[in-house]
Structure formats: C-alpha cells, structure tokens
Amino acid sequence: MYQDNAILAPNNIAILxxxxxxxxxxxxxxxxxxxxxxxxxxxxxxxxxxxxxxxLLVVEHVLTGIMIVLTAIRKIAIRMII
Structure with a gap:
C-alpha cells in the first residue's frame, strides 16, 4: 500500500x-x-x-471609453483562461 502511494505522489503533485x-x-x-x-x-x-x-458629447465619449474597457476585459479574460 505504501509503495503504491509513493508511485502516485508525483502525479498528484502535478495535478494539484x-x-x-x-x-x-x-x-x-x-x-x-x-x-x-x-x-x-x-x-x-x-x-x-x-x-x-x-x-451629450461628453456622454458619447465616456460611453465609448466604457466599451473599450469592457472589450479589453473580455480579451484579457479569454487570453488568461485559454
């Protein structure tokens, strides 16, 4: 029993x-x-x-900025998860 655990230990560490x-x-x-x-x-x-x-011109610029930020978040998330 002890030997089996010793053989599997490196694999378990890699999974962890x-x-x-x-x-x-x-x-x-x-x-x-x-x-x-x-x-x-x-x-x-x-x-x-x-x-x-x-x-409204400022509102349009701020909304554009928000869309850029949200797009960047999505790209970062996709890159880090894959």
Whole structure:
C-alpha cells in the first residue's frame, strides 16, 4: 500500500499544481474585471451628471471609453483562461 502511494505522489503533485495555477489565473482575471467594473461605475456617474447638464458629447465619449474597457476585459479574460 505504501509503495503504491509513493508511485502516485508525483502525479498528484502535478495535478494539484496545475489546478492551483488555473485557480490563480481565474482569480486574477476576476480581480482585473472587478477593478475595471469599478472604473465603469465611476464613469456612469459622470454620464449621469453630464446628461443632467445636457452635455451629450461628453456622454458619447465616456460611453465609448466604457466599451473599450469592457472589450479589453473580455480579451484579457479569454487570453488568461485559454
């Protein structure tokens, strides 16, 4: 019994290491996404203020910026997960 466990140990360590690396990548992607979403929420506050002031050109620029950020988040997430 002891010998069987000794033979399987390197394989188990490799599986555990791979699992841990994937979890770390997923966690870092989530952290990046959460940070970006906070930035997007801040930009939405700017949009609301500018819409009240009827400064629609600024609203358009901010919306474009939000779309660029969200696209970047998606590309980063796809690269890190694959």
């Amino acid at each position: 290491k791979n699992f841990t690396e994937k979890n770390f990548m997923h966690a870092s992607v989530l952290l990046i996404e959460i940070t970006m979403l906070y930035a997007v929420v801040g930009q939405i506050n700017v949009i609301m203020e500018k819409m009240l002031m009827e400064d």
